Amino acid sequence: MNDRETNLAWNLKRYFDHDGRYFLESYIGSGAQATVFKLRTRDSDNQGTDRFVIKIPWTAELQWDSFHTISEVEAMKTFRGAAHVVQLLETTADQDPLKKENVPDATKLPANRWIYTMASPGGPMEWLENGTLAGFMERAQKKGHPLPNRILWRLFMCLVRMCIAFAWPDAHDESKVELEDPRDEVPRSICYNPDIGSGNLVFGPFVPDDINLEHRLTPVLKMIDLGLVERRDTPHKKAWSKLVSMSIRLIGEQMFMINGVGRGADPDPTLDSDLEKIVSWCMSSSEDDRPQLLELAIWVSNAVKGRDAAWYREQMPGPANDGEEDESILNLVHELIINANTAPE
Structure with a gap:
């Protein structure tokens, strides 16, 4: 200090x-x-x-020339009930x-x-003891070998859920904390957070028997800093889609920086090619080339649910992918997240 x-x-x-x-x-x-x-x-x-x-x-709250933020308290009230926001x-x-x-x-x-x-009584703990995504990435890099694809897909799913929370900001039930799911309607307004960085994303508690499959091997990842959230009206679908697409590019860039995605110019036999393609599409400079949020959520969710250790043994055989087994992933999660020193220096 x-x-x-x-x-x-x-x-x-x-x-x-x-x-x-x-x-x-x-x-x-x-x-x-x-x-x-x-x-x-x-x-x-x-x-x-x-x-x-x-x-x-x-x-006082920061205001930038390009947009007008809402207060952080207002933003946090907006996302009461969203599982991937503190x-x-x-x-x-x-x-x-x-x-x-x-x-x-x-x-x-x-x-x-x-x-x-x-920690909410009867609900998931909001004291997030397990450190930031940035700290996890640093520890993973020091190990010297890529992260398992099944961990990367789960981190991606958490980021997609955050996008969904911001795309439908008034859809949450503040009486209970639940996963954010896509909806059919175009909302009257949307929230946008330009500050989706690894230092503002923190792991929650690890619950191996979590009711949600996507959090049984890795802890939930939550957004903690809402100090630059902007709220904009979306009078039609085109306006809404444009802002959603901006968020999709941000999470694509975040996935690119996570150890394991975008590891280098040469093809990496240990990296799921579908994961690499989707991340690349999310980062496209052209809005038209980026995936829609609904299809992105379906792709990533299907990978989390369907690409288990047996899938990787069959589709990507070889010693480089031995780390996709449940036991290997759990050991890595305990080493890099649960039992790691996450306290600031």
Whole structure:
């Protein structure tokens, strides 16, 4: 932490110590707009619903010449119930220590727009302990061999689900967290996030017996930073499709950067050629050449469901693809995600 972040940490500690219910556990990290810390309740050492994340913005919301963003709180409220977007915890004045007055030695925070996320009672944990996609990519690269295709397809599916969440922003049921599925209608508006980067994508808890097949070998990947989300009206399908296509290109570029996709100019016998083609189509400079969101969701979902270890043994035989077995993938997930050191330096 630099001096600014250290001073903020001490300031937060005064608020939470004065309140007595919460403990400022650690610093998570900082970006251009905000700093993030981890909290927990004082009366529990568990990893469940007693753990919180708090995000403290440094300045007022950024506005760019090319578009107008909505507030991050508004964006998070919009995506309540979307499984691949971090869930917001709202607090009342008596629940929030930072809204207290006359806390000794505590100064006013930079902006009255801090955000809490936590584990929802009865729902999936929103304390995301398993680190960022960027950290996972770095650890995978250090291993020196490509990621299994079955992991890549599952990461791709999470990114596609995020696209679906943004394409139909008002379709979510805030009373329950569910997978984002395509819909038939053209919505009145769409959301667009230009900041889909590996540092803003974080792995959630790993649930090997998850009800959703796509999350049984790898943890769910969630978007955590909504500070640059734009909301635009979509009066007709063409306007909606254009914005969706922009999001598809972003996730294609993200897949290209993940270890294993776009490994080099030479053909790679270990990389699923269909995966490589689809990612390439998503990144096309021509909007007309990119896949539609519905067909993209079908392609990737079918690969997740149908391309198991037996499929790869038959279609891509050879020692290079031994890593497609369930046991090999689970071992790799534990090594690079579950048991990895994901704490910031």
